[in-house]
Amino acid sequence: MSRAWYMNDLPDDQRLERQMDPPQPVEISQLRELTGVTHYKLNPATLATDGVLEGIKQDRGYNYEDCCEISKGTLPDYEVKIKNFFTEHIHTDEEIRFVEKGSGYFDVRDKNDRWIRIECLEGDLIILPAGIYHRFTLDMNNYIKARRFFCGEPIWTPHNRPADHFKERQSYVSWMKTNF
Ligand code: KMT
Numbered sequence: 001m002s003r004a005w006y007m008n009d010l011p012d013d014q015r016l017e018r019q020m021d022p023p024q025p026v027e028i029s030q031l032r033e034l035t036g037v038t039h040y041k042l043n044p045a046t047l048a049t050d051g052v053l054e055g056i057k058q059d060r061g062y063n064y065e066d067c068c069e070i071s072k073g074t075l076p077d078y079e080v081k082i083k084n085f086f087t088e089h090i091h092t093d094e095e096i097r098f099v100e101k102g103s104g105y106f107d108v109r110d111k112n113d114r115w116i117r118i119e120c121l122e123g124d125l126i127i128l129p130a131g132i133y134h135r136f137t138l139d140m141n142n143y144i145k146a147r148r149f150f151c152g153e154p155i156w157t158p159h160n161r162p163a164d165h166f167k168e169r170q171s172y173v174s175w176m177k178t179n180f
């Protein structure tokens with residue numbers, strides 16, 4: 001997550017950067033107040049021994065973990081899943097992803113409903129709050145391997161937009177208004 005930017009709405013390949021013209025970068029330090037997204041940059045070289053990820057998991061109560069590898073050869077129903085990941089949706093819980101290998105883009109709506117594209121690279125841990133409208137795409141490298149975390153029994157169900165009647169959506173909107 002070295003970079004984020006407001007993205008254009010052109011019907012180009014979803015895996016391109018889709019920068020505005022001229023580009024409108026978003027400082028990573030602004031990301032939280034604009035969207036409520038939390039992120040950590042971890043060091044892949046020391047990850048196995050430095051205890052940083054274990055500390056975050058403990059603090060945030062992430063007691064479930066699995067791994068998700070997205071590439072044409074390894075993911076069953078690849079085309080369908082790629083399409084579903086990129087359909088705007090919310091979840092009733094946080095979406096927590098740690099990029100172990102490869103890269104991709106999480107697009108999130110800011111508080112004015114504009115798309116911000118967040119680049120996720122090796123070592124990035126991204127936490128999308130419950131109720132935020134978002135989507136995911138691979139980039140032109142066509143590969144990501146991510147760890148998924150959850151508090152308790154995982155629920156991955158996406159609720160496609162419009163999903164404004166969900167209480168988690170309403171809580172997200174009022175939390176943003178109150179805090180940022
Ligand atoms: C999701 O829910 O959008 C995903 O799991 C995407 C792949 S994880 C980087």
Ligand code: NI
Nearest residue numbers: 089091095158
């Ligand atoms: Ni999602």
